[in-house]
Amino acid sequence: MSHDWPLWEVFVRTKGGLAHRHFGSVHAPDAELALRHARDTYTRRMEGVSLWVVPSAEIVASDPDQAGELFEPAESKIYRHPTFYDIPDEVKHI
Amino acid sequence: MASLPPIDVPTGATGKGSFDAPATGEPDAVRFDYLLRLGDDSLILGQRLGEWCGHGPVLEVDISLANLALDLVGQATLLLDEAGANDELGGDKLAFHRDVLDFRNCLLVEQPNGDFARTMARHLLYTTWQHMLFQRLTQSNDRFLVEFASKAVKEVAYHRELSSEWVVRLGDGTEESARRMAEGIDWNWRFMPELFEVDDALQSLIDRGVAPDARGFEGEYRSAIASVLAEAKLAQPADQRPILGGRRGHHSEHLGHLLAVMQFLPRTYPDATW
Numbered sequence: 001m002s003h004d005w006p007l008w009e010v011f012v013r014t015k016g017g018l019a020h021r022h023f024g025s026v027h028a029p030d031a032e033l034a035l036r037h038a039r040d041t042y043t044r045r046m047e048g049v050s051l052w053v054v055p056s057a058e059i060v061a062s063d064p065d066q067a068g069e070l071f072e073p074a075e076s077k078i079y080r081h082p083t084f085y086d087i088p089d090e091v092k093h094i
Numbered sequence: 095m096a097s098l099p100p101i102d103v104p105t106g107a108t109g110k111g112s113f114d115a116p117a118t119g120e121p122d123a124v125r126f127d128y129l130l131r132l133g134d135d136s137l138i139l140g141q142r143l144g145e146w147c148g149h150g151p152v153l154e155v156d157i158s159l160a161n162l163a164l165d166l167v168g169q170a171t172l173l174l175d176e177a178g179a180n181d182e183l184g185g186d187k188l189a190f191h192r193d194v195l196d197f198r199n200c201l202l203v204e205q206p207n208g209d210f211a212r213t214m215a216r217h218l219l220y221t222t223w224q225h226m227l228f229q230r231l232t233q234s235n236d237r238f239l240v241e242f243a244s245k246a247v248k249e250v251a252y253h254r255e256l257s258s259e260w261v262v263r264l265g266d267g268t269e270e271s272a273r274r275m276a277e278g279i280d281w282n283w284r285f286m287p288e289l290f291e292v293d294d295a296l297q298s299l300i301d302r303g304v305a306p307d308a309r310g311f312e313g314e315y316r317s318a319i320a321s322v323l324a325e326a327k328l329a330q331p332a333d334q335r336p337i338l339g340g341r342r343g344h345h346s347e348h349l350g351h352l353l354a355v356m357q358f359l360p361r362t363y364p365d366a367t368w
Contacts, residue, residue: 005152026154027152027153027154028154029263030263032259033259033263036158036256036259037154037155037157037158040154040157040158040161041154041157044157044161
């Protein structure tokens with residue numbers, strides 16, 4: 001039965017002000033039940049205040065074979081990290 | 095230090111759990127019975143749904159059914175603990191040390207799960223009623239019931255929506271799912287009129303403003319169910335001879351088997367703790 005159902009990616013906002021984060025995936029026959037399944041599977045211990053579900057087939061992913069050309073050039077460019085600044089204590093969620 | 099004046103404790107007041115009970119020295123047997131009716135409904139339906147654990151049609155539905163079951167067992171804990179507030183063992187004693195004739199749940203909730211469609215039919219018929227009841231219970235003049243219903247009504251609203259969605263999807267699904275859904279509704283239909291039965295005990299609580307009168311929302315209930323069935327492209331079953339008696343302890347043969355499983359451990363190992 002479940003192999004007939006499409007896969008949905010689940011994103012949860014853990015509290016107000018934070019971004020939705022990828023939590024996992026569920027099978028469901030349609031969008032409404034995907035939300036229900038996501039609610040029952042991923043927020044039953046008060047993990048979230050908001051849910052997104054997205055059909056997994058709609059996710060456009062980068063090609064793992066291109067990982068070298070896509071990501072390795074950034075490795076030698078540490079000056080792109082803002083590590084040379086002191087972050088004030090008052091700034092949260094960085 | 096000046097001593098405070100002595101506090102006059104009304105005769106019969108227990109000091110716990112019975113804020114609104116009349117302080118006549120007599121226990122409020124009718125309210126106790128009402129707590130059992132509500133508590134046993136939730137307990138037995140929770141146990142029934144728990145039987146699906148590990149047997150759900152798919153993993154997501156298995157988790158979903160277990161969540162529903164836990165909501166119901168949580169409600170039962172609150173209600174039976176309140177009913178058993180004057181007993182050391184509280185709700186546990188009521189849940190695990192009563193025999194079948196002492197249970198006050200309606201017949202609908204003890205019906206066997208059957209297939210997933212029949213389970214969803216039972217859940218739709220029961221939780222639609224429960225949702226309408228709990229909405230009104232928040233206006234009760236019994237403080238405990240107001241606090242209880244204010245919390246539980248949100249859980250029950252979810253149960254009602256979820257079971258409605260499944261009834262629509264299965265009814266308006268494949269040929270097989272439509273057939274199973276129709277059979278599920280048909281099987282449970284004869285137990286629905288009991289939800290609107292009012293006996294003398296319940297009438298006295300309605301008169302006292304403690305319990306809502308379900309007859310007041312029977313029309314709303316029937317049209318809510320009719321609209322779900324219409325959306326599911328299912329015919330509404332003809333009314334059958336209603337089967338009553340659960341509130342008086344006259345249960346179907348299924349409840350004893352359910353209790354045998356549910357009560358086995360605490361009865362066989364009375365000292366067991368966890």
